[in-house]
Amino acid sequence: MAFIPAVSLVGVTARSSSSVSAADQVSLRRPASTVGHTLPQRRRVSAAPAPPSVAAPTMVFSAASPVAAVKAELMAAIAPTRLGRAVASDRRAQEKIDAIVRRLEALNPNAVPVESADLGAVWKLVYTTSASILGTSRPPPLRPNDEIFQVVDLDAGTVTNSEQLAGGLLTNKVHATFGVKPPMRVQVQFQRFQFGPLSVKAPASAKGFLDVTYLDDEVRVSRGNKDNLFVLLSPKGLSNLI
Template sequence: MATKLVQQPIPASHVIPPKPRATKIIKTLRLFSATHSRTKSPIFGECISSFRPIYFTKVAEQSPGMVEDETLAQAKTELYQAIQGLNRGIFGIPSAKKSEIEGFVKLLESQNPTPDPTLKLEKVGGCWKLVYSTITILGSKRTKLGLRDFISLGDFFQIIDVTKGKAVNVVKFSAKGLNLFNGKLTIEASFKISSKARVDISYDQSSITPVQLMNVFRKNYDILLGIFNPQGWLEITYVDDELRIGRDDKGNIFILERTGDNEP
């Protein structure tokens, strides 16, 4: 007669407890190394692997705000790299480079941390230095103004007094002659708020110092003012504590960085 085999119950002490559930914020993943020893299982009577665990920690994902801040910082870095060595674009740049710069400008404008700048003029006031503009001095204008050999352009500054509604543009020059001398063109203007992002600008007066430099530009002074005259309107499309971007009624783009509170 066939013998009836009865499987013995597994003692409770040998039952494997359930694994704890991983948390939602930080997950610990347990991976096993490829090299391991094989041992005899006292429970199942067969060979199983004796694994040496390796633990990796998965950090919680970044918040959307952190991602936006990183994107903004990266866009500013790439913008500064793109305008490096272009002499503010004043003597023209290749169209491909110009398009590249405008792409970074539009990206920054889409993430403007101050969407209503004229309501927060404290962020606009102070001294700024021009680092890029689509205004260009080319061909006969550059020749007439002596900007090919005799006259060199220095820094461009803009000082904004929000309490008085005044803006002063300063364009520095150096002239080569028997004695090298430095001078500047100063253009004063008034502005009035016309929208949450736009100001209307009117020309007040201008001057060139010293007199030697005025003598150089006197014949072509109208050309010089025609290039740098801020008359019209300006829309502030981006501004933070360090960088400001604007667009005017003539289609020009201006990129300026903050330098301090006093006139240079």
């Protein structure tokens, strides 16, 4: 789902000057209802304290493996990009990162990512190509900082994206429900947009989808319906960062 989406990760029509496009907010969700499809045992995720922020992601693993090596290469590549802001106008740099992501996607351990219990977590966005999520077109005070999270609750079938702005004094949130279309598609229906203390009901047209193209218990990669890329880390993934 996008933050990220996004979490951004981390890919609609309702917005404000400080809001994120709903399509890009499709960073991830779990089925509120999936007709004719048996769902796996789900893990409830607490939205309580968000994982600690890390300045420069560099993945470190205790054992070498092809997957670990690609994840480490990806984290090293995105570390200097500030969630993607530093390469927002550099298509070549984005393509280099995308090439690493595609190598990781080819090693996806989950044949049906949207049915995996790993989906339920407090995900932190660490990279995206979504200008809407990054807020590059907003006035500086309304641009989010690096604290962009997505909480996926598999039991409730809900996803909540959150971003901090104005020096951390203001928090915006997007609340949504979701369903899945195996093996990797997540379909999101937005319910409410929250801008600081203000809350606005989302219109019925506020919906979107994304594909979960890589998922394990540390890293999630999603591609939104606006062709944006989202890379997110779970608390376990964040614990492997230095």
